[in-house]
Amino acid sequence: MANTIKKQVVLIVDDNPVTRMLMTQALTSTELQIVEAASGEEAIVQFTLYKPDITLLDVSMPGMNGFECCARLRALPKGVECAIVMVTALDDVEDIEQAFESGATDFITKPLKWPLFKHRVRYILKANRTLQELSLNKNKLAKAQSIANLVYWEWDFESEFLECSSDMFDMLGFPKEMNLTVRSALKKIHPEDRTKLIIALKQAIYEKQSYDIEYRIIRSDGSVLFVNERTDISFEYGQWRIVGTLHDITSRKQSEQEITYYAYYDTLTDLPNRRLFIEQLETAIASAKRHQVQFALMFLDLDRFKYINDTYGHHIGDEVLCQSAQRIRECVRDSDLVAKANYDTDNRVARLAGDEFTVLLDDISRVEQVAEIANRLIGAFSSPFFISEKHLHISISVGITLYPNDGHNVETLLQHADVAMYHAKEKGRNNYQFFSESMDNYLKLRLEMENDLRAALSDDQFEVYYQPQYDAESMAIVGLEALLRWRHPTKGLLTPGYFIEIAESTGLILSIGNWVLMQACCQVRQWQQESGCAYRIAVNLSASQFTQSYLLETVRKTLKESGLLPETLELEITETAMLKDTAETIPLLFSLKKLGVRLAIDDFGTGYSSLSYLKNFPIDTLKIDRTFVEEIVTNSKDCAIAQTIVQLADNLQLCTIAEGVETSEQADVLRKLGCAEFQGFYFSHPLPVSQLSLLLKH
Numbered sequence: 295m296a297n298t299i300k301k302q303v304v305l306i307v308d309d310n311p312v313t314r315m316l317m318t319q320a321l322t323s324t325e326l327q328i329v330e331a332a333s334g335e336e337a338i339v340q341f342t343l344y345k346p347d348i349t350l351l352d353v354s355m356p357g358m359n360g361f362e363c364c365a366r367l368r369a370l371p372k373g374v375e376c377a378i379v380m381v382t383a384l385d386d387v388e389d390i391e392q393a394f395e396s397g398a399t400d401f402i403t404k405p406l407k408w409p410l411f412k413h414r415v416r417y418i419l420k421a422n423r424t425l426q427e428l429s430l431n432k433n434k435l436a437k438a439q440s441i442a443n444l445v446y447w448e449w450d451f452e453s454e455f456l457e458c459s460s461d462m463f464d465m466l467g468f469p470k471e472m473n474l475t476v477r478s479a480l481k482k483i484h485p486e487d488r489t490k491l492i493i494a495l496k497q498a499i500y501e502k503q504s505y506d507i508e509y510r511i512i513r514s515d516g517s518v519l520f521v522n523e524r525t526d527i528s529f530e531y532g533q534w535r536i537v538g539t540l541h542d543i544t545s546r547k548q549s550e551q552e553i554t555y556y557a558y559y560d561t562l563t564d565l566p567n568r569r570l571f572i573e574q575l576e577t578a579i580a581s582a583k584r585h586q587v588q589f590a591l592m593f594l595d596l597d598r599f600k601y602i603n604d605t606y607g608h609h610i611g612d613e614v615l616c617q618s619a620q621r622i623r624e625c626v627r628d629s630d631l632v633a634k635a636n637y638d639t640d641n642r643v644a645r646l647a648g649d650e651f652t653v654l655l656d657d658i659s660r661v662e663q664v665a666e667i668a669n670r671l672i673g674a675f676s677s678p679f680f681i682s683e684k685h686l687h688i689s690i691s692v693g694i695t696l697y698p699n700d701g702h703n704v705e706t707l708l709q710h711a712d713v714a715m716y717h718a719k720e721k722g723r724n725n726y727q728f729f730s731e732s733m734d735n736y737l738k739l740r741l742e743m744e745n746d747l748r749a750a751l752s753d754d755q756f757e758v759y760y761q762p763q764y765d766a767e768s769m770a771i772v773g774l775e776a777l778l779r780w781r782h783p784t785k786g787l788l789t790p791g792y793f794i795e796i797a798e799s800t801g802l803i804l805s806i807g808n809w810v811l812m813q814a815c816c817q818v819r820q821w822q823q824e825s826g827c828a829y830r831i832a833v834n835l836s837a838s839q840f841t842q843s844y845l846l847e848t849v850r851k852t853l854k855e856s857g858l859l860p861e862t863l864e865l866e867i868t869e870t871a872m873l874k875d876t877a878e879t880i881p882l883l884f885s886l887k888k889l890g891v892r893l894a895i896d897d898f899g900t901g902y903s904s905l906s907y908l909k910n911f912p913i914d915t916l917k918i919d920r921t922f923v924e925e926i927v928t929n930s931k932d933c934a935i936a937q938t939i940v941q942l943a944d945n946l947q948l949c950t951i952a953e954g955v956e957t958s959e960q961a962d963v964l965r966k967l968g969c970a971e972f973q974g975f976y977f978s979h980p981l982p983v984s985q986l987s988l989l990l991k992h
């Protein structure tokens with residue numbers, strides 16, 4: 295198939311048919327298609343139909359003249375792309391000016407020079423096509439640049455003015471008609487990045503070095519744009535020029551910032567996370583080492599946070615953490631010390647994990663300054679948190695280490711701050727402690743015990759000892775108290791004083807307590823069967839066992855499995871544990887009572903001693919605490935207290951048992967006061983099963 299070349303269309307507009315004919319004759323060729331119009335009105339119709347590439351337009355025509363026609367043709371589709379050449383008989387400057395004002399591309403004056411006419415038209419057609427292609431390419435380039443968020447600029451070092459793509463005005467927030475200069479563009483650069491760009495520009499001008507840098511632009515509306523600027527330096531037409539592109543990389547930067555944020559910040563509290571904190575601590579160590587100064591690291595832990603989380607749910611827990619972060623931040627921000635050290639204070643507070651926070655205090659000259667801030671932090675938690683209509687009281691325990699005294703590296707400093715914080719917890723919470731070597735030793739020992747204790751149950755290292763309880767009148771053994779012992783592989787036989795608190799704090803007490811209960815019930819059931827006596831067995835319950843929801847089920851199951859009669863089991867609970875949360879303990883005590891077991895208040899008289907609870911609680915026995923028995927013979931006040939307890943028990947029809955009876959004199963006084971039962975070294979120490987079996991036999 296032959297290649298058909300598209301003909302270019304020439305529209306000849308002239309009211310004179312002879313001129314039209316002559317023009318047509320002059321232009322007729324295989325490459326051109328000629329269309330004619332005898333008036334301006336007809337020209338518009340023909341233009342719409344043929345969309346010519348060139349229009350030769352006579353100026354003086356009856357009706358619509360050439361100028362008006364030109365303006366109307368420009369407004370038609372493809373009107374802008376068409377070359378419109380005014381053909382005028384008048385070689386008049388005014389006409390020529392008016393021709394350009396109405397949108398003409400060029401003009402030809404009559405009389406036409408026919409030998410040149412054809413070439414002139416062809417030249418205009420060619421020039422117009424080149425212009426069209428240029429404009430098309432420009433548009434394509436502009437579109438590609440806009441898709442790529444790219445703007446372009448050019449600067450010859452000689453002048454102030456910048457030549458640039460129109461998008462650059464939008465990017466900088468300048469009006470399009472403004473004369474953009476290097477100086478005005480520089481004013482838009484973020485002050486922190488300006489020097490960097492000026493240095494790069496100077497190197498470009500003086501050393502002819504192109505550059506590729508990133509910086510920020512502050513737009514007129516205040517928004518910040520991140521751009522990447524790449525340049526090329528060339529020497530053209532005897533002039534040095536720098537050509538550059540600005541690539542809008544704001545969204546990439548924002549994504550990078552987001553990624554950094556998630557990697558280095560805690561999204562709940564907006565504080566630096568453990569990772570960033572470790573980096574900051576490393577920097578602080580390096581800087582303190584260089585300047586030979588000391589700094590403090592504070593380790594903060596919220597007291598009772600687990601309780602808040604478990605009781606009120608995670609959403610309240612999260613809010614507590616957010617408000618805590620805020621309180622810590624404000625406390626540190628207010629501090630004179632921090633102001634002096636010129637901190638980015640928000641970054642000096644971090645959330646390590648859960649309810650653990652840290653504070654870094656640089657350049658400490660006096661330890662008192664740190665103590666002052668610690669006090670301030672503790673004080674900041676003295677007012678309750680108000681969350682979801684609830685007032686929640688939360689305190690903090692703070693551990694403090696000092697660089698370089700307490701450690702030279704991140705690991706040691708953190709570990710020691712943690713040790714100090716634990717010490718603050720042990721000291722009753724809501725306080726701060728500085729780290730010390732002895733504290734470290736103590737806690738290491740404790741940690742060792744904790745690990746040993748975890749293995750003790752599975753390794754069968756526990757034993758139950760039994761201490762007899764005697765009837766004050768007949769002196770017969772009526773009951774036994776089960777007392778836990780730990781046969782430690784290296785430390786020997788340990789009494790609960792060495793480990794019960796660790797068992798409590800680690801939660802191990804629950805499984806150990808259940809084991810003691812089962813052990814004691816089975817053993818006493820055996821002694822009951824062997825002797826035919828209904829010995830009672832007293833078992834101590836820790837506060838955490840007592841508040842455990844499945845205690846009732848555990849006791850029921852133990853009684854069933856051991857076959858022990860419920861009325862021969864007495865559970866000893868301290869006054870403090872019993873009164874901790876009466877809304878929960880009263881129903882539990884009644885449920886236990888319903889099982890048929892006996893309930894005793896241990897260490898009676900040493901706790902809150904709110905006597906009103908005695909009438910509400912289904913108690914069977916009051917155990918007079920050893921501290922009143924100790925000096926009962928010599929101290930009339932102790933004697934009076936013991937007497938009051940016995941009388942109170944009598945009136946409420948409760949049984950009394952005195953613990954810690956070490957002499958016959960003590961037993962005599964207690965007997966005279968009417969105490970029903972005795973327990974103590976005077977009668978028998980707690981004994982292992984084998985020895986107690988012998989004692990019971992005899």
Ligand SMILES: Nc1nc2c(ncn2[C@@H]2O[C@H](COP(=O)(O)O[C@H]3[C@@H](O)[C@H](n4cnc5c(=O)[nH]c(N)nc54)O[C@@H]3COP(=O)(O)O)[C@@H](O)[C@H]2O)c(=O)[nH]1
Pocket residue numbers: 761775776777778789790791794807810834835836896897920953954955956973974975976980
């Ligand atoms: N939750 C659990 N707590 C338990 C368990 N076993 C014991 N304990 C608690 O430990 C406390 C200390 O017990 P222990 O070292 O065994 O001391 C008991 C007796 O040895 C001691 N005692 C008895 N008579 C005398 C005496 O004449 N003088 C004297 N100085 N001490 C004496 O008293 C302890 C018994 O006290 P109490 O329980 O208050 O009757 C112990 O108090 C328990 O709370 C356990 O299995 N679970």
